[in-house]
Amino acid sequence: MDRVSDAAAGAALEKGRKDVSVASGKRNVTGGIAGFIRGKEGIIFFIILIIAWQAVSELASVQKRFLFPSFLTIAHALYSSLPELLKGTYSSFLILVPGYLLAVAAGITSGIIVVNTPWLNRAFMPFARVAAPIPPTIYIPYAIALLSTFRGASILVVFIGAYWPIFLNTAAGAAAVPSQYRDDARILGLSHSEYLRRVVLPASLPHSFSGMGVGLALSFIMLTVAELFGANAGLGRFVQYYADYADYPRMVAGIIYTGFITFGAMELLERIKRRILFWVR
Amino acid sequence: MAGSDFHSGKRSGLRIESVSFAYNHSRVLCDIDLEVRQGEFLTLLGPSGSGKTTLLRLLAGMEIPSSGRILLNSVQIDGPGTDRGMVFQSYMLFPWMTLQENIDLAISRTNGHLKKKERYVLADEYLTLVGLQRAARLYPFELSGGMQQRGAIARILALGSPYLLMDEPFGALDPVNRVRLQDLLIGVWEHASPARTVVFVTHDVDEALYLGDRVVVLGSTPGRIIAEVPIDLPRPRARQTYFSNRRINELRNVIVEHYQSDVIEQLESAERIGGNGQGI
Numbered sequence: 001m002d003r004v005s006d007a008a009a010g011a012a013l014e015k016g017r018k019d020v021s022v023a024s025g026k027r028n029v030t031g032g033i034a035g036f037i038r039g040k041e042g043i044i045f046f047i048i049l050i051i052a053w054q055a056v057s058e059l060a061s062v063q064k065r066f067l068f069p070s071f072l073t074i075a076h077a078l079y080s081s082l083p084e085l086l087k088g089t090y091s092s093f094l095i096l097v098p099g100y101l102l103a104v105a106a107g108i109t110s111g112i113i114v115v116n117t118p119w120l121n122r123a124f125m126p127f128a129r130v131a132a133p134i135p136p137t138i139y140i141p142y143a144i145a146l147l148s149t150f151r152g153a154s155i156l157v158v159f160i161g162a163y164w165p166i167f168l169n170t171a172a173g174a175a176a177v178p179s180q181y182r183d184d185a186r187i188l189g190l191s192h193s194e195y196l197r198r199v200v201l202p203a204s205l206p207h208s209f210s211g212m213g214v215g216l217a218l219s220f221i222m223l224t225v226a227e228l229f230g231a232n233a234g235l236g237r238f239v240q241y242y243a244d245y246a247d248y249p250r251m252v253a254g255i256i257y258t259g260f261i262t263f264g265a266m267e268l269l270e271r272i273k274r275r276i277l278f279w280v281r
Numbered sequence: 282m283a284g285s286d287f288h289s290g291k292r293s294g295l296r297i298e299s300v301s302f303a304y305n306h307s308r309v310l311c312d313i314d315l316e317v318r319q320g321e322f323l324t325l326l327g328p329s330g331s332g333k334t335t336l337l338r339l340l341a342g343m344e345i346p347s348s349g350r351i352l353l354n355s356v357q358i359d360g361p362g363t364d365r366g367m368v369f370q371s372y373m374l375f376p377w378m379t380l381q382e383n384i385d386l387a388i389s390r391t392n393g394h395l396k397k398k399e400r401y402v403l404a405d406e407y408l409t410l411v412g413l414q415r416a417a418r419l420y421p422f423e424l425s426g427g428m429q430q431r432g433a434i435a436r437i438l439a440l441g442s443p444y445l446l447m448d449e450p451f452g453a454l455d456p457v458n459r460v461r462l463q464d465l466l467i468g469v470w471e472h473a474s475p476a477r478t479v480v481f482v483t484h485d486v487d488e489a490l491y492l493g494d495r496v497v498v499l500g501s502t503p504g505r506i507i508a509e510v511p512i513d514l515p516r517p518r519a520r521q522t523y524f525s526n527r528r529i530n531e532l533r534n535v536i537v538e539h540y541q542s543d544v545i546e547q548l549e550s551a552e553r554i555g556g557n558g559q560g561i
Binding site: 178181188281 | 386
Protein backbone atom coordinates (compact mmCIF):
# COMPACT_ATOMS: atom_id res chain seq x y z
CA MET A 1 0.00 0.00 0.00
CA ASP A 2 2.70 2.44 1.07
CA ARG A 3 4.91 1.38 -1.77
CA VAL A 4 2.07 1.97 -4.22
CA SER A 5 1.33 5.42 -2.89
CA ASP A 6 5.04 6.24 -2.87
CA ALA A 7 5.29 5.17 -6.49
CA ALA A 8 2.23 7.27 -7.30
CA ALA A 9 3.74 10.25 -5.50
CA GLY A 10 7.02 9.69 -7.34
CA ALA A 11 5.23 9.52 -10.68
CA ALA A 12 3.31 12.69 -9.85
CA LEU A 13 6.59 14.39 -8.97
CA GLU A 14 8.18 13.25 -12.23
CA LYS A 15 5.18 14.47 -14.14
CA GLY A 16 5.29 17.78 -12.31
CA ARG A 17 8.94 18.25 -13.16
CA LYS A 18 8.26 17.54 -16.81
CA ASP A 19 5.34 19.98 -16.81
CA VAL A 20 7.53 22.69 -15.31
CA SER A 21 10.24 22.23 -17.91
CA VAL A 22 7.65 22.41 -20.67
CA ALA A 23 6.03 25.46 -19.14
CA SER A 24 9.32 27.31 -18.74
CA GLY A 25 10.01 26.65 -22.41
CA LYS A 26 13.19 24.68 -21.84
CA ARG A 27 13.62 22.15 -24.57
CA ASN A 28 17.00 20.59 -24.14
CA VAL A 29 17.91 17.64 -26.35
CA THR A 30 18.39 15.07 -23.55
CA GLY A 31 14.93 15.82 -22.20
CA GLY A 32 13.48 15.10 -25.62
CA ILE A 33 15.28 11.78 -26.01
CA ALA A 34 14.54 10.79 -22.40
CA GLY A 35 10.88 11.52 -23.04
CA PHE A 36 10.91 9.39 -26.19
CA ILE A 37 12.64 6.46 -24.49
CA ARG A 38 10.44 6.42 -21.39
CA GLY A 39 8.40 3.25 -21.31
CA LYS A 40 10.23 1.67 -24.28
CA GLU A 41 13.50 0.87 -22.48
CA GLY A 42 12.93 -2.87 -22.66
CA ILE A 43 12.46 -2.98 -26.42
CA ILE A 44 15.34 -0.59 -27.00
CA PHE A 45 17.66 -2.79 -24.98
CA PHE A 46 16.75 -5.78 -27.16
CA ILE A 47 17.42 -3.75 -30.30
CA ILE A 48 20.80 -2.64 -28.98
CA LEU A 49 21.62 -6.25 -28.11
CA ILE A 50 20.79 -7.43 -31.63
CA ILE A 51 22.83 -4.61 -33.18
CA ALA A 52 25.78 -5.45 -30.92
CA TRP A 53 25.51 -9.13 -31.85
CA GLN A 54 25.37 -8.23 -35.53
CA ALA A 55 28.42 -5.97 -35.12
CA VAL A 56 30.41 -8.79 -33.48
CA SER A 57 29.28 -11.16 -36.24
CA GLU A 58 30.44 -8.71 -38.97
CA LEU A 59 33.70 -7.74 -37.29
CA ALA A 60 34.83 -11.16 -36.05
CA SER A 61 37.86 -12.65 -37.69
CA VAL A 62 37.13 -15.19 -40.39
CA GLN A 63 38.24 -18.09 -38.16
CA LYS A 64 35.81 -17.07 -35.39
CA ARG A 65 32.93 -15.84 -37.53
CA PHE A 66 31.11 -19.20 -37.55
CA LEU A 67 30.70 -18.85 -33.74
CA PHE A 68 28.70 -15.64 -34.19
CA PRO A 69 26.19 -16.30 -36.97
CA SER A 70 24.36 -13.21 -38.16
CA PHE A 71 20.95 -12.31 -36.76
CA LEU A 72 19.17 -13.25 -39.98
CA THR A 73 20.90 -16.64 -40.13
CA ILE A 74 19.77 -17.39 -36.57
CA ALA A 75 16.23 -16.20 -37.30
CA HIS A 76 16.12 -18.50 -40.32
CA ALA A 77 17.54 -21.41 -38.31
CA LEU A 78 14.92 -20.79 -35.61
CA TYR A 79 12.11 -20.71 -38.14
CA SER A 80 13.23 -23.81 -40.02
CA SER A 81 13.83 -25.74 -36.76
CA LEU A 82 10.47 -24.90 -35.26
CA PRO A 83 8.86 -28.31 -35.90
CA GLU A 84 11.86 -30.04 -34.35
CA LEU A 85 11.91 -27.60 -31.44
CA LEU A 86 8.20 -28.10 -30.78
CA LYS A 87 8.71 -31.85 -30.76
CA GLY A 88 11.66 -31.31 -28.39
CA THR A 89 9.49 -29.11 -26.15
CA TYR A 90 6.89 -31.85 -25.95
CA SER A 91 9.52 -34.42 -25.06
CA SER A 92 11.05 -32.08 -22.44
CA PHE A 93 7.70 -31.32 -20.88
CA LEU A 94 6.98 -35.02 -20.49
CA ILE A 95 9.88 -34.91 -18.01
CA LEU A 96 9.47 -31.43 -16.57
CA VAL A 97 5.72 -31.44 -15.86
CA PRO A 98 5.48 -34.69 -13.87
CA GLY A 99 8.70 -33.98 -11.97
CA TYR A 100 7.68 -30.45 -11.10
CA LEU A 101 4.07 -31.23 -10.19
CA LEU A 102 5.20 -34.11 -7.98
CA ALA A 103 7.62 -31.72 -6.27
CA VAL A 104 4.85 -29.14 -5.75
CA ALA A 105 2.50 -31.71 -4.22
CA ALA A 106 5.19 -33.33 -2.06
CA GLY A 107 6.89 -30.06 -1.08
CA ILE A 108 3.72 -28.33 0.09
CA THR A 109 2.27 -31.37 1.84
CA SER A 110 5.45 -32.34 3.64
CA GLY A 111 6.31 -28.72 4.51
CA ILE A 112 2.99 -28.25 6.26
CA ILE A 113 2.95 -31.63 7.99
CA VAL A 114 6.59 -31.52 9.16
CA VAL A 115 6.23 -28.08 10.73
CA ASN A 116 3.01 -29.03 12.50
CA THR A 117 4.21 -32.39 13.84
CA PRO A 118 6.72 -31.69 16.61
CA TRP A 119 8.57 -35.05 16.53
CA LEU A 120 8.72 -35.03 12.73
CA ASN A 121 9.97 -31.46 12.85
CA ARG A 122 12.78 -32.46 15.20
CA ALA A 123 13.62 -35.52 13.11
CA PHE A 124 13.44 -34.14 9.58
CA MET A 125 14.58 -30.52 9.82
CA PRO A 126 18.25 -31.24 10.67
CA PHE A 127 18.38 -33.62 7.67
CA ALA A 128 16.71 -31.01 5.45
CA ARG A 129 19.28 -28.43 6.44
CA VAL A 130 22.06 -30.74 5.25
CA ALA A 131 20.34 -32.20 2.18
CA ALA A 132 18.70 -29.08 0.74
CA PRO A 133 21.88 -27.18 -0.16
CA ILE A 134 23.38 -30.10 -2.15
CA PRO A 135 23.53 -28.95 -5.79
CA PRO A 136 20.88 -31.19 -7.38
CA THR A 137 22.87 -31.67 -10.62
CA ILE A 138 25.26 -33.88 -8.64
CA TYR A 139 22.53 -36.55 -8.43
CA ILE A 140 22.22 -36.97 -12.20
CA PRO A 141 24.79 -39.77 -12.74
CA TYR A 142 23.43 -41.71 -9.78
CA ALA A 143 19.82 -41.22 -10.91
CA ILE A 144 20.73 -42.55 -14.36
CA ALA A 145 22.43 -45.57 -12.81
CA LEU A 146 19.55 -46.10 -10.42
CA LEU A 147 16.63 -45.93 -12.84
CA SER A 148 16.64 -47.96 -16.00
CA THR A 149 15.04 -45.35 -18.27
CA PHE A 150 16.39 -41.92 -19.07
CA ARG A 151 12.94 -40.46 -18.62
CA GLY A 152 12.51 -41.87 -15.13
CA ALA A 153 15.96 -40.68 -14.09
CA SER A 154 15.30 -37.17 -15.44
CA ILE A 155 11.93 -36.91 -13.69
CA LEU A 156 13.67 -37.89 -10.46
CA VAL A 157 16.34 -35.19 -10.74
CA VAL A 158 13.80 -32.52 -11.74
CA PHE A 159 11.79 -33.57 -8.70
CA ILE A 160 14.79 -33.32 -6.37
CA GLY A 161 15.74 -29.91 -7.76
CA ALA A 162 12.26 -28.44 -7.35
CA TYR A 163 11.35 -30.19 -4.10
CA TRP A 164 13.73 -28.50 -1.67
CA PRO A 165 12.92 -24.85 -2.38
CA ILE A 166 9.18 -25.63 -2.31
CA PHE A 167 9.51 -27.61 0.91
CA LEU A 168 11.70 -25.04 2.66
CA ASN A 169 9.52 -22.07 1.70
CA THR A 170 6.29 -23.84 2.63
CA ALA A 171 7.80 -24.85 5.97
CA ALA A 172 8.83 -21.25 6.63
CA GLY A 173 5.30 -20.11 5.73
CA ALA A 174 3.67 -22.76 7.91
CA ALA A 175 5.90 -21.76 10.82
CA ALA A 176 4.92 -18.11 10.34
CA VAL A 177 1.13 -18.63 10.41
CA PRO A 178 -0.19 -15.86 12.69
CA SER A 179 -1.02 -17.21 16.16
CA GLN A 180 -4.37 -15.46 15.81
CA TYR A 181 -5.36 -17.95 13.08
CA ARG A 182 -4.50 -20.86 15.35
CA ASP A 183 -6.49 -19.33 18.19
CA ASP A 184 -9.48 -18.79 15.90
CA ALA A 185 -9.25 -22.34 14.62
CA ARG A 186 -9.20 -23.72 18.17
CA ILE A 187 -12.15 -21.59 19.22
CA LEU A 188 -14.07 -22.71 16.13
CA GLY A 189 -13.36 -26.31 17.08
CA LEU A 190 -11.48 -27.25 13.89
CA SER A 191 -9.82 -30.66 14.02
CA HIS A 192 -6.08 -30.83 13.45
CA SER A 193 -6.40 -32.01 9.86
CA GLU A 194 -9.04 -29.39 9.10
CA TYR A 195 -6.76 -26.76 10.61
CA LEU A 196 -3.91 -27.90 8.35
CA ARG A 197 -6.09 -28.01 5.22
CA ARG A 198 -8.25 -24.95 5.67
CA VAL A 199 -5.98 -22.60 7.62
CA VAL A 200 -2.28 -23.51 7.43
CA LEU A 201 -2.33 -24.48 3.74
CA PRO A 202 -3.84 -21.21 2.44
CA ALA A 203 -1.95 -19.12 5.00
CA SER A 204 1.40 -20.50 3.86
CA LEU A 205 0.58 -20.48 0.13
CA PRO A 206 2.26 -17.11 -0.50
CA HIS A 207 5.51 -18.66 0.75
CA SER A 208 4.88 -21.85 -1.22
CA PHE A 209 4.53 -19.83 -4.40
CA SER A 210 7.90 -18.15 -3.95
CA GLY A 211 9.34 -21.64 -3.49
CA MET A 212 7.53 -22.79 -6.62
CA GLY A 213 9.12 -19.93 -8.58
CA VAL A 214 12.63 -20.94 -7.51
CA GLY A 215 11.69 -24.58 -8.00
CA LEU A 216 10.51 -24.00 -11.56
CA ALA A 217 13.72 -22.22 -12.54
CA LEU A 218 15.72 -25.09 -11.01
CA SER A 219 13.54 -27.62 -12.85
CA PHE A 220 14.55 -26.13 -16.17
CA ILE A 221 18.20 -26.27 -15.17
CA MET A 222 17.88 -29.89 -14.09
CA LEU A 223 15.94 -30.79 -17.22
CA THR A 224 18.38 -29.28 -19.71
CA VAL A 225 21.45 -30.58 -17.88
CA ALA A 226 19.94 -34.06 -17.76
CA GLU A 227 19.22 -33.86 -21.48
CA LEU A 228 22.81 -32.83 -22.21
CA PHE A 229 23.86 -36.05 -20.48
CA GLY A 230 21.98 -38.54 -22.53
CA ALA A 231 18.61 -37.78 -24.06
CA ASN A 232 17.58 -38.57 -27.60
CA ALA A 233 15.09 -35.69 -27.73
CA GLY A 234 14.30 -32.47 -25.90
CA LEU A 235 15.51 -28.89 -25.69
CA GLY A 236 18.85 -29.57 -24.02
CA ARG A 237 19.45 -32.41 -26.47
CA PHE A 238 18.68 -30.08 -29.42
CA VAL A 239 21.36 -27.59 -28.34
CA GLN A 240 23.91 -30.33 -27.59
CA TYR A 241 23.27 -32.12 -30.89
CA TYR A 242 23.82 -29.08 -33.11
CA ALA A 243 26.81 -27.95 -31.07
CA ASP A 244 28.38 -31.37 -31.73
CA TYR A 245 27.89 -30.79 -35.47
CA ALA A 246 29.11 -27.17 -35.18
CA ASP A 247 25.74 -25.91 -36.50
CA TYR A 248 25.92 -22.76 -34.44
CA PRO A 249 22.95 -20.94 -35.99
CA ARG A 250 20.68 -23.79 -34.88
CA MET A 251 22.38 -24.05 -31.52
CA VAL A 252 21.91 -20.33 -30.78
CA ALA A 253 18.32 -20.61 -32.04
CA GLY A 254 17.81 -23.44 -29.56
CA ILE A 255 19.14 -21.31 -26.70
CA ILE A 256 16.87 -18.40 -27.63
CA TYR A 257 13.87 -20.70 -28.01
CA THR A 258 14.55 -22.29 -24.59
CA GLY A 259 14.70 -18.77 -23.15
CA PHE A 260 11.22 -18.01 -24.47
CA ILE A 261 9.81 -21.29 -23.19
CA THR A 262 11.28 -20.71 -19.72
CA PHE A 263 9.98 -17.16 -19.70
CA GLY A 264 6.53 -18.39 -20.76
CA ALA A 265 6.45 -21.00 -17.99
CA MET A 266 7.45 -18.44 -15.34
CA GLU A 267 4.78 -16.04 -16.62
CA LEU A 268 2.17 -18.77 -16.45
CA LEU A 269 3.15 -19.55 -12.86
CA GLU A 270 2.96 -15.84 -12.00
CA ARG A 271 -0.58 -15.66 -13.41
CA ILE A 272 -1.71 -18.73 -11.53
CA LYS A 273 -0.21 -17.24 -8.38
CA ARG A 274 -2.03 -13.93 -8.84
CA ARG A 275 -5.28 -15.75 -9.40
CA ILE A 276 -4.98 -18.06 -6.39
CA LEU A 277 -3.54 -15.43 -4.03
CA PHE A 278 -6.11 -12.76 -4.95
CA TRP A 279 -6.72 -12.18 -1.24
CA VAL A 280 -3.11 -11.21 -0.48
CA ARG A 281 -2.94 -7.47 0.01
CA MET B 282 -31.54 -27.87 30.90
CA ALA B 283 -31.94 -26.07 34.21
CA GLY B 284 -34.11 -28.97 35.38
CA SER B 285 -31.55 -31.65 34.65
CA ASP B 286 -28.87 -29.53 36.33
CA PHE B 287 -31.07 -29.36 39.40
CA HIS B 288 -31.54 -33.11 39.55
CA SER B 289 -27.90 -33.92 39.05
CA GLY B 290 -26.93 -31.32 41.63
CA LYS B 291 -24.70 -29.53 39.11
CA ARG B 292 -24.04 -25.85 39.42
CA SER B 293 -24.55 -24.06 36.17
CA GLY B 294 -22.39 -21.17 35.10
CA LEU B 295 -18.68 -20.47 35.17
CA ARG B 296 -16.80 -20.74 38.42
CA ILE B 297 -13.23 -19.55 38.88
CA GLU B 298 -11.68 -20.96 42.07
CA SER B 299 -8.49 -19.34 43.45
CA VAL B 300 -6.88 -19.24 40.03
CA SER B 301 -3.36 -17.96 39.59
CA PHE B 302 -1.42 -17.81 36.38
CA ALA B 303 2.27 -17.20 35.85
CA TYR B 304 4.06 -16.71 32.59
CA ASN B 305 7.87 -16.92 32.41
CA HIS B 306 8.09 -16.76 36.22
CA SER B 307 6.14 -13.50 36.41
CA ARG B 308 2.72 -13.58 38.01
CA VAL B 309 -0.01 -12.42 35.67
CA LEU B 310 -3.04 -13.35 37.74
CA CYS B 311 -3.16 -13.83 41.49
CA ASP B 312 -5.79 -15.74 43.40
CA ILE B 313 -8.88 -14.97 41.33
CA ASP B 314 -12.25 -16.08 42.71
CA LEU B 315 -15.21 -15.28 40.57
CA GLU B 316 -18.55 -16.76 39.63
CA VAL B 317 -20.34 -15.95 36.39
CA ARG B 318 -24.01 -16.81 36.56
CA GLN B 319 -25.76 -18.38 33.62
CA GLY B 320 -27.36 -15.71 31.46
CA GLU B 321 -25.34 -12.94 33.04
CA PHE B 322 -23.58 -10.13 31.16
CA LEU B 323 -20.36 -9.61 33.08
CA THR B 324 -17.88 -6.89 32.20
CA LEU B 325 -14.25 -7.18 33.25
CA LEU B 326 -12.68 -3.75 33.61
CA GLY B 327 -9.00 -3.20 34.11
CA PRO B 328 -5.94 -1.26 32.97
CA SER B 329 -3.39 -2.86 30.71
CA GLY B 330 -1.29 -5.37 32.63
CA SER B 331 -4.23 -6.45 34.78
CA GLY B 332 -4.33 -9.82 33.06
CA LYS B 333 -7.87 -9.43 31.76
CA THR B 334 -7.06 -10.98 28.40
CA THR B 335 -5.26 -13.82 30.19
CA LEU B 336 -8.30 -14.44 32.39
CA LEU B 337 -10.47 -14.66 29.27
CA ARG B 338 -8.03 -17.05 27.60
CA LEU B 339 -8.14 -19.22 30.74
CA LEU B 340 -11.94 -19.29 30.52
CA ALA B 341 -11.67 -20.23 26.84
CA GLY B 342 -9.30 -23.06 27.74
CA MET B 343 -6.54 -21.61 25.57
CA GLU B 344 -4.31 -21.48 28.67
CA ILE B 345 -4.30 -23.69 31.76
CA PRO B 346 -4.13 -22.10 35.25
CA SER B 347 -0.86 -22.44 37.17
CA SER B 348 -2.95 -23.15 40.25
CA GLY B 349 -6.63 -23.25 41.07
CA ARG B 350 -9.33 -24.42 38.70
CA ILE B 351 -12.11 -23.23 36.47
CA LEU B 352 -15.42 -25.06 36.36
CA LEU B 353 -18.02 -24.87 33.64
CA ASN B 354 -21.30 -26.32 34.87
CA SER B 355 -19.27 -28.09 37.58
CA VAL B 356 -16.89 -29.67 35.06
CA GLN B 357 -13.27 -28.56 35.01
CA ILE B 358 -12.16 -26.80 31.83
CA ASP B 359 -9.12 -28.45 30.25
CA GLY B 360 -9.17 -27.04 26.73
CA PRO B 361 -11.15 -25.02 24.20
CA GLY B 362 -14.67 -26.15 23.36
CA THR B 363 -17.42 -24.90 21.12
CA ASP B 364 -19.55 -24.26 24.21
CA ARG B 365 -17.37 -21.16 24.69
CA GLY B 366 -16.99 -18.81 21.74
CA MET B 367 -14.32 -16.18 21.92
CA VAL B 368 -14.01 -12.93 19.96
CA PHE B 369 -10.50 -11.56 19.96
CA GLN B 370 -9.35 -7.97 20.10
CA SER B 371 -7.55 -8.26 16.77
CA TYR B 372 -10.43 -9.58 14.74
CA MET B 373 -9.39 -11.76 11.89
CA LEU B 374 -11.68 -13.49 9.50
CA PHE B 375 -9.78 -15.89 7.30
CA PRO B 376 -8.86 -13.65 4.34
CA TRP B 377 -9.05 -16.44 1.73
CA MET B 378 -12.69 -17.17 2.49
CA THR B 379 -15.77 -15.10 1.76
CA LEU B 380 -17.78 -13.84 4.69
CA GLN B 381 -20.26 -16.63 4.04
CA GLU B 382 -17.56 -19.31 4.03
CA ASN B 383 -16.11 -17.89 7.25
CA ILE B 384 -19.51 -18.16 8.95
CA ASP B 385 -20.03 -21.62 7.47
CA LEU B 386 -16.84 -22.76 9.18
CA ALA B 387 -18.64 -22.18 12.49
CA ILE B 388 -21.99 -23.57 11.32
CA SER B 389 -20.50 -26.81 10.03
CA ARG B 390 -19.31 -27.53 13.61
CA THR B 391 -22.80 -27.68 15.02
CA ASN B 392 -24.80 -28.41 11.87
CA GLY B 393 -22.40 -30.64 9.98
CA HIS B 394 -25.26 -32.88 8.88
CA LEU B 395 -26.78 -30.10 6.75
CA LYS B 396 -26.04 -29.69 3.06
CA LYS B 397 -23.79 -26.84 2.03
CA LYS B 398 -26.72 -24.88 0.57
CA GLU B 399 -28.71 -25.19 3.78
CA ARG B 400 -25.72 -24.13 5.85
CA TYR B 401 -25.24 -21.08 3.63
CA VAL B 402 -28.88 -20.11 4.24
CA LEU B 403 -28.15 -20.29 7.96
CA ALA B 404 -24.96 -18.28 7.47
CA ASP B 405 -26.94 -15.59 5.69
CA GLU B 406 -29.31 -15.42 8.65
CA TYR B 407 -26.42 -14.68 11.00
CA LEU B 408 -25.08 -12.12 8.56
CA THR B 409 -28.51 -10.46 8.46
CA LEU B 410 -28.42 -10.32 12.23
CA VAL B 411 -25.31 -8.14 12.11
CA GLY B 412 -26.48 -6.20 9.07
CA LEU B 413 -24.10 -7.80 6.58
CA GLN B 414 -26.59 -9.71 4.43
CA ARG B 415 -25.42 -7.93 1.28
CA ALA B 416 -21.75 -8.65 1.94
CA ALA B 417 -22.11 -12.46 2.16
CA ARG B 418 -20.01 -13.13 -0.94
CA LEU B 419 -17.37 -10.50 -0.27
CA TYR B 420 -13.88 -11.23 1.03
CA PRO B 421 -12.56 -9.62 4.22
CA PHE B 422 -10.23 -7.30 2.29
CA GLU B 423 -13.29 -5.81 0.62
CA LEU B 424 -14.82 -4.88 3.99
CA SER B 425 -14.17 -2.02 6.40
CA GLY B 426 -12.80 -2.68 9.89
CA GLY B 427 -16.23 -2.32 11.45
CA MET B 428 -17.75 -4.77 8.96
CA GLN B 429 -14.95 -7.27 9.59
CA GLN B 430 -15.56 -7.13 13.32
CA ARG B 431 -19.29 -7.60 12.78
CA GLY B 432 -18.41 -10.61 10.63
CA ALA B 433 -16.20 -12.02 13.39
CA ILE B 434 -19.07 -11.58 15.85
CA ALA B 435 -21.51 -13.27 13.46
CA ARG B 436 -19.05 -16.17 13.13
CA ILE B 437 -18.94 -16.66 16.89
CA LEU B 438 -22.72 -16.26 17.24
CA ALA B 439 -23.10 -18.91 14.52
CA LEU B 440 -21.05 -21.28 16.64
CA GLY B 441 -24.07 -21.22 18.96
CA SER B 442 -21.97 -21.25 22.14
CA PRO B 443 -23.93 -20.60 25.34
CA TYR B 444 -20.88 -18.70 26.63
CA LEU B 445 -19.42 -15.72 24.78
CA LEU B 446 -15.99 -14.44 25.75
CA MET B 447 -15.20 -11.08 24.23
CA ASP B 448 -11.80 -9.45 24.53
CA GLU B 449 -12.12 -5.71 23.88
CA PRO B 450 -13.87 -6.57 20.65
CA PHE B 451 -14.72 -2.96 19.84
CA GLY B 452 -11.41 -1.47 20.96
CA ALA B 453 -10.12 -0.77 17.46
CA LEU B 454 -13.33 0.75 16.13
CA ASP B 455 -14.37 4.37 15.69
CA PRO B 456 -16.97 5.73 18.17
CA VAL B 457 -19.94 5.39 15.79
CA ASN B 458 -19.25 1.75 14.94
CA ARG B 459 -18.48 1.07 18.55
CA VAL B 460 -21.90 2.29 19.72
CA ARG B 461 -23.62 0.39 16.92
CA LEU B 462 -21.92 -2.86 17.80
CA GLN B 463 -22.55 -2.43 21.52
CA ASP B 464 -26.27 -2.05 20.80
CA LEU B 465 -26.17 -4.97 18.40
CA LEU B 466 -24.51 -7.18 21.01
CA ILE B 467 -26.98 -6.18 23.73
CA GLY B 468 -29.85 -6.80 21.32
CA VAL B 469 -28.60 -10.28 20.47
CA TRP B 470 -27.94 -11.10 24.10
CA GLU B 471 -31.35 -9.88 25.31
CA HIS B 472 -33.22 -11.87 22.68
CA ALA B 473 -31.10 -15.01 22.83
CA SER B 474 -32.97 -18.16 23.54
CA PRO B 475 -31.69 -20.17 25.29
CA ALA B 476 -29.97 -17.43 27.26
CA ARG B 477 -26.34 -16.68 26.52
CA THR B 478 -23.74 -15.74 29.11
CA VAL B 479 -21.27 -13.01 28.17
CA VAL B 480 -17.91 -12.16 29.71
CA PHE B 481 -16.83 -8.89 28.14
CA VAL B 482 -13.37 -7.40 28.69
CA THR B 483 -12.82 -3.67 28.31
CA HIS B 484 -10.72 -0.83 29.70
CA ASP B 485 -13.47 1.71 29.06
CA VAL B 486 -15.50 2.52 32.18
CA ASP B 487 -18.59 3.70 30.30
CA GLU B 488 -18.64 0.66 28.06
CA ALA B 489 -18.45 -1.57 31.14
CA LEU B 490 -21.26 0.39 32.81
CA TYR B 491 -23.55 0.39 29.80
CA LEU B 492 -23.20 -3.28 28.93
CA GLY B 493 -22.80 -5.11 32.22
CA ASP B 494 -25.10 -6.61 34.83
CA ARG B 495 -22.02 -6.51 36.98
CA VAL B 496 -18.63 -4.85 36.60
CA VAL B 497 -15.59 -6.64 37.96
CA VAL B 498 -12.62 -4.29 38.38
CA LEU B 499 -9.17 -5.83 38.04
CA GLY B 500 -6.03 -4.29 39.51
CA SER B 501 -2.64 -4.71 37.92
CA THR B 502 0.73 -6.37 38.50
CA PRO B 503 -0.29 -9.01 39.27
CA GLY B 504 -3.90 -9.04 38.10
CA ARG B 505 -6.36 -9.45 40.91
CA ILE B 506 -9.96 -8.56 41.61
CA ILE B 507 -10.24 -5.26 43.47
CA ALA B 508 -13.98 -4.65 43.26
CA GLU B 509 -17.25 -6.17 42.09
CA VAL B 510 -19.97 -3.63 41.36
CA PRO B 511 -23.47 -4.84 40.45
CA ILE B 512 -25.17 -2.52 37.97
CA ASP B 513 -28.73 -2.69 39.27
CA LEU B 514 -30.36 -0.74 36.48
CA PRO B 515 -33.23 -2.19 34.50
CA ARG B 516 -33.07 -3.22 30.87
CA PRO B 517 -33.55 -2.30 28.14
CA ARG B 518 -31.26 0.60 28.87
CA ALA B 519 -31.79 3.71 26.78
CA ARG B 520 -28.41 5.09 25.82
CA GLN B 521 -29.72 8.66 25.51
CA THR B 522 -30.76 8.91 29.17
CA TYR B 523 -28.63 6.18 30.70
CA PHE B 524 -25.57 8.24 31.54
CA SER B 525 -27.58 11.15 32.98
CA ASN B 526 -29.09 8.80 35.57
CA ARG B 527 -27.99 9.69 39.12
CA ARG B 528 -27.53 6.08 40.17
CA ILE B 529 -25.22 5.39 37.23
CA ASN B 530 -23.08 8.35 38.19
CA GLU B 531 -22.75 7.03 41.73
CA LEU B 532 -21.71 3.65 40.36
CA ARG B 533 -19.28 5.25 37.98
CA ASN B 534 -17.67 7.18 40.84
CA VAL B 535 -17.28 3.99 42.85
CA ILE B 536 -15.68 2.19 39.91
CA VAL B 537 -13.43 5.08 38.93
CA GLU B 538 -12.24 5.38 42.53
CA HIS B 539 -11.18 1.72 42.61
CA TYR B 540 -9.68 1.99 39.17
CA GLN B 541 -7.67 5.09 40.07
CA SER B 542 -6.53 3.91 43.47
CA ASP B 543 -4.91 0.97 41.71
CA VAL B 544 -3.19 3.23 39.21
CA ILE B 545 -1.92 5.52 41.99
CA GLU B 546 -0.72 2.52 43.96
CA GLN B 547 1.21 1.34 40.93
CA LEU B 548 2.83 4.74 40.50
CA GLU B 549 3.79 4.92 44.18
CA SER B 550 5.31 1.47 44.21
CA ALA B 551 7.28 2.36 41.11
CA GLU B 552 8.61 5.41 42.95
CA ARG B 553 9.58 3.37 45.97
CA ILE B 554 11.54 0.98 43.83
CA GLY B 555 13.20 3.94 42.15
CA GLY B 556 14.10 5.37 45.59
CA ASN B 557 15.99 2.23 46.51
CA GLY B 558 17.86 2.34 43.26
CA GLN B 559 16.54 -1.09 42.23
CA GLY B 560 14.74 0.14 39.18
CA ILE B 561 17.91 1.46 37.60
